[in-house]
Amino acid sequence: DAKTTQPPSMDCAEGRAANLPCNHSTISGNEYVYWYRQIHSQGPQYIIHGLKNNETNEMASLIITEDRKSSTLILPHATLRDTAVYYCIGVRRGGGSNYKLTFGKGTLLTVNP
Amino acid sequence: GAVVSQHPSWVICKSGTSVKIECRSLDFQATTMFWYRQFPKQSLMLMATSNEGSKATYEQGVEKDKFLINHASLTLSTLTVTSAHPEDSSFYICSALGGSGQYFGPGTRLTVT
Numbered sequence: 564d565a566k567t568t569q570p571p572s573m574d575c576a577e578g579r580a581a582n583l584p585c586n587h588s589t590i591s592g593n594e595y596v597y598w599y600r601q602i603h604s605q606g607p608q609y610i611i612h613g614l615k616n617n618e619t620n621e622m623a624s625l626i627i628t629e630d631r632k633s634s635t636l637i638l639p640h641a642t643l644r645d646t647a648v649y650y651c652i653g654v655r656r657g658g659g660s661n662y663k664l665t666f667g668k669g670t671l672l673t674v675n676p
Numbered sequence: 677g678a679v680v681s682q683h684p685s686w687v688i689c690k691s692g693t694s695v696k697i698e699c700r701s702l703d704f705q706a707t708t709m710f711w712y713r714q715f716p717k718q719s720l721m722l723m724a725t726s727n728e729g730s731k732a733t734y735e736q737g738v739e740k741d742k743f744l745i746n747h748a749s750l751t752l753s754t755l756t757v758t759s760a761h762p763e764d765s766s767f768y769i770c771s772a773l774g775g776s777g778q779y780f781g782p783g784t785r786l787t788v789t
Contacts, residue, residue, distance in 0.1 A: 597777060606680075606769045606780035607720065650719075654777065662777050664710075666720040 565590035565653030572671040575645075581638040583670050585651030588632040596627060597654045597664070598636050600647040607650065607666075610636065641674045648672075678774045679703050682781035689760055689788055696756045697784045699770030705750035706772035711743070714767040714783075726753040760788045 568586040575581040587596065595614050599607040611618055611625045613634070618625045624637040638645055650669040654662055679702040689695050699709055707728045712720040724745055725733040732745035744756040753772075757764055765788045771778040 599780075601720075604767070604783070604785075606682075606771075606783045609777060609779060612777065656777075662773055663725070664720075664722070664771075664778055666712075668719055 565594050567651045567653060567667055569649070569651055569667065569670045571668065572673070574673050574675060575638075575641045577643060577674050577676050578640055581641040581645065581672055581674070583636040583638075583649050583651075583672060584633065585636070586633045587651070587653050590631055590653050591655075594653040594655050596625065596631075596634050597652045598623070598625065599650045599652065599664075599666075600645075601650070601669075602644075602647040610649075612654070638672075641672075643674050643676065646672060646674045678779040680770065680772050680779050680781040682768075682770055682784050684784060685782060686785040687787070689786070691761055691788055692759055694756055694758045695760055695786060696754055697768055697770075697786075699753045699755070699772070699781055701751045701772040701774075701779070704772070704774050706774065707750060708773040709747060709753040710771045710773070710778060711745060711753075711755050712769045712771070714769060720769060723755075728753075757786065760786070762788045764788050 565587045597612040598610040601607045611623050613625045627634045648669040648671050681700045683698045709726040711723045714720045723738045726745045726747040728747045734740045747753040769783040771780040
């Protein structure tokens with residue numbers, strides 16, 4: 564599975580967009596990019612995933628570079644409740660992989676009032 | 677949709693006793709569930725993959741005789757920590773594999789005294 568690299572921490576002002584980068588230069592062609600977040604003392608929460616195309620849902624947008632070596636998760640209007648550790652994970656789907664997740668250290672996003 | 681529950685949410689037990697943690701997928705069936713452990717200020721570590729009707733697959737370094745996993749139905753997996761010791765105190769999180777990936781429970785905080 565692809566090794567991902569994320570900054571250990573970021574700050575964002577409430578109401579502004581939060582842009583969280585992730586490098587996954589060794590990602591293989593059949594690996595999806597998944598984003599989860601974990602608010603303190605809770606289970607991880609699924610945010611969004613993508614393969615090649617940019618994706619958007621009610622929570623966030625995911626921008627994947629054309630060469631797929633990096634991606635950016637965008638929270639368009641960050642709120643205090645978005646303060647969490649954000650994980651970018653390369654996921655192999657199907658073929659007995661069981662969507663196995665390997666969590667790195669993630670990025671601690673702190674949204675400030 | 678895709679709600680996963682865990683019970684109990686926290687438990688305190690004495691050293692040497694066993695503790696059972698339940699993981700349920702509430703609105704979908706899951707042939708595959710996962711068990712993770714998270715120590716303070718660390719990331720989630722996969723302990724084992726639980727497959728309905730068959731033996732669990734344990735990650736390297738996880739003692740299968742100490743962490744008993746049973747996945748007897750499509751909506752329930754249990755993790756039993758046998759002969760618990762203080763070093764087993766941790767945050768235990770399960771997930772269930774759904775249509776688009778893993779959906780996580782809220783976690784169980786185990787404290788062994």
